[in-house]
Amino acid sequence: MTFLLVAAVAALVTFVASRVVLALALRHGIHPPVRERDVHSRPTPRLGGVAMCLGVLGAFGVASLLPDFAGVFAEPIRIWTLLGAAIAICAVGVLDDLVDLDWMLKLGAQILVAAGVAVLAVQIVSLPVAGLTVPSSQMSIALSILVIVLVMNAVNFIDGLDGLVAGTTIIGAAAFWAYIWMISENFAQRNAYFSLASLITAIIIGVCVGFLPVNWHRAKMFMGDGGALMLGLLTAASAIAVTGQIDLGTMGGRSQILPAFIPILLPLAILLLPLTDFALAVIRRVANGNSPFAADRKHLHHRLLDMGHSHLGAVLIFYAWTAVVSVGCLVFLIQPWWVAVGIMVGGFVVCAVLTAAPVSRRVWRTFLRVLHERRAARRGVRPSRLAATSSDRPGDHR
Structure with a gap:
C-alpha cells in the first residue's frame, strides 16, 4: 500500500x-516544427518532461513523510x-x-x-557474484558514469512513437x-523492502x-528529450543501487549459477531493445562518417513502420518483446532453469512471428499471385491484375 500510494x-x-x-x-505556441524523421504530421508540444519531473518531485516529497522510507531519507545528500540531477537533465533535454x-x-x-x-548518490561498488568488487573508487565512478550516460541515451533513442517509452518503461x-x-525476502529487516531502488522504481x-x-x-504531447533522459537517469540509478550493493552469492538457494547474475541481466534485459537500437545507431552513423548523435530515420521503430506495421502495432510489438525478456528473467528466480528457458524461447518465437507478420503476409500474397498467374498461363488465359493490396495503396509510408 505504501508503494501504491507513492506511485x-x-x-x-x-x-x-x-x-x-x-x-x-498550445496557448503560447511552444512546439517545434515537424521534422523529416518524425512519424507525426502535426506540430506537437515536447514538454512532457516538465510534467514528469514535477511528478517525480511530488512523489519524493510524499515519500519523505512516510515512516517506511525513513531509512532512505536518512541520507539526504543522496x-x-x-x-537535482533529474531537474538538471530534464532542463537540458527541454x-x-x-x-x-x-x-x-548535450553529451x-x-x-x-x-x-x-x-x-554523491549511487555507484557500482561491487558485482553481485561472489562479492566481486570494483578495484578502485575511480574505476567505480567511471563505470557508473558510463552506465548512466549509456542508459539515458538508450531510452532517449527509442522515443519515436506515441506511448513507446512510457509503456516499455512501465x-x-x-x-x-x-x-x-x-x-x-532474503533479509530479516523490514526496511529491506523500502530501499532507494524500490522507491525510485515505484x-x-x-x-x-x-x-x-x-x-x-x-499523442497530444511528447515527453521529449527532457522526459526520456530523466527516465533513463532514474532507471540507471535504481539498477545501480541494487546491482552495486547486493551480493546474492551470500543468499544461497535461488542465487546459484545463472540466477546469481540476474541483478546484472535484468536491467540489461529490460533495456535490451533501447540498447540494441543505440548500438546499431552509433555503428551506422559512425560508419557513414556522421556524429553518433546525428538524428536519422533508421531506428528500430522506424524499421517496424517500414515493414508494414501500423503505429500502434509497432508500439505493441515493443511492449511484447520487453515483457517477454523482463518476465523471463524473473522466472529464473522461481522456476528451474529449463522451465525459464522454455518460457523465454516460446515468448521469443511468438514475438518473432508477430514482428515478421507484415513481411510474411507480403510473401504469401506474392506466392498466391505467382501461382495464380502460372495457372492462368497454363489455361491460356491472360491473368487479370489482382486488386491492390494495402501496401500498394497511395500514401504508404514505404
Whole structure:
C-alpha cells in the first residue's frame, strides 16, 4: 500500500501537470516544427518532461513523510543529488527540444550530471557474484558514469512513437520492482523492502502511468528529450543501487549459477531493445562518417513502420518483446532453469512471428499471385491484375 500510494501520487501529479503544461504550450505556441524523421504530421508540444519531473518531485516529497522510507531519507545528500540531477537533465533535454543543442554540449551535460550522481548518490561498488568488487573508487565512478550516460541515451533513442517509452518503461520497471521485492525476502529487516531502488522504481512507474494518457496514439504531447533522459537517469540509478550493493552469492538457494547474475541481466534485459537500437545507431552513423548523435530515420521503430506495421502495432510489438525478456528473467528466480528457458524461447518465437507478420503476409500474397498467374498461363488465359493490396495503396509510408 505504501508503494501504491507513492506511485499514485506520482501518476496524479504528472497527469494534472501534463494537462497544465499542454494547455500553456498550445496557448503560447511552444512546439517545434515537424521534422523529416518524425512519424507525426502535426506540430506537437515536447514538454512532457516538465510534467514528469514535477511528478517525480511530488512523489519524493510524499515519500519523505512516510515512516517506511525513513531509512532512505536518512541520507539526504543522496536524495538531493538525485533530484537535482533529474531537474538538471530534464532542463537540458527541454532546452535541446526547443533550440536543438549541439550534440557535444548535450553529451557533456549528461556526463556532468552522471558524474554528480556517481560521486554523491549511487555507484557500482561491487558485482553481485561472489562479492566481486570494483578495484578502485575511480574505476567505480567511471563505470557508473558510463552506465548512466549509456542508459539515458538508450531510452532517449527509442522515443519515436506515441506511448513507446512510457509503456516499455512501465513494463520493465514493474518487473524490476518485483525483482527487488523478491530478493528483499532474503533479509530479516523490514526496511529491506523500502530501499532507494524500490522507491525510485515505484515513482518511475507512477510517472509513466500518469503521462501515458496524453502520450497515447495520437499523442497530444511528447515527453521529449527532457522526459526520456530523466527516465533513463532514474532507471540507471535504481539498477545501480541494487546491482552495486547486493551480493546474492551470500543468499544461497535461488542465487546459484545463472540466477546469481540476474541483478546484472535484468536491467540489461529490460533495456535490451533501447540498447540494441543505440548500438546499431552509433555503428551506422559512425560508419557513414556522421556524429553518433546525428538524428536519422533508421531506428528500430522506424524499421517496424517500414515493414508494414501500423503505429500502434509497432508500439505493441515493443511492449511484447520487453515483457517477454523482463518476465523471463524473473522466472529464473522461481522456476528451474529449463522451465525459464522454455518460457523465454516460446515468448521469443511468438514475438518473432508477430514482428515478421507484415513481411510474411507480403510473401504469401506474392506466392498466391505467382501461382495464380502460372495457372492462368497454363489455361491460356491472360491473368487479370489482382486488386491492390494495402501496401500498394497511395500514401504508404514505404
